[in-house]
Amino acid sequence: MFVFTDTRVVKQWPERLLVGEDGGNVVEYPVAFDLELLPEKDYLALLKEGPEKVMNKILKGWSGIGDKSGAPMADTPENRNALFNWTPFTSAVLRAYRQASSGEAARKN
Structure with missing residues (x-):
């Protein structure tokens, strides 16, 4: 039986970063996100406050994102700020969130 809760966290939801490169090429990098799935009204209210609040x-x-040295990029305020200003990252997070919250199957990386 499904047990309903107002919010829940899904761990390691697979997604991909789509990064534009020279010559119109796009490279896909597998990543995974831990996401808190919110009640729809809370999510919509956050959207009005701006993308940083939502993110x-x-x-x-x-996981799956490295820093300049290739080490796993830690979840810090500085790294969040940098990633939140990079469209491939925010697009991937929002895509993953929509898939996880709607029950759409995760993409296989």
């Missing part, structure tokens, strides 16, 4: 609320962590 900080729904994103609980990530």
Whole structure:
């Protein structure tokens, strides 16, 4: 039986970063996100407050992203700020959130 809760967290939801490269090429990088799934009214209210509010609320962590040295990128305020200003990242998080909250199957990376 499904047990309903107002909010829940899904761990390691698979997604991909789509990164534009020279010559119109797009490279896909597998990543995974930990996401807090909110009641629809709460999600819609956060959207009105701006993308940073949404991202900080729904994103609980990530894997598959490295820093300049290639080490796993830690979830810090500085790294969040940098990633939240990079469209491939925010697009991937929002895509993953929509899939997880709607029950759409995760994409296989």
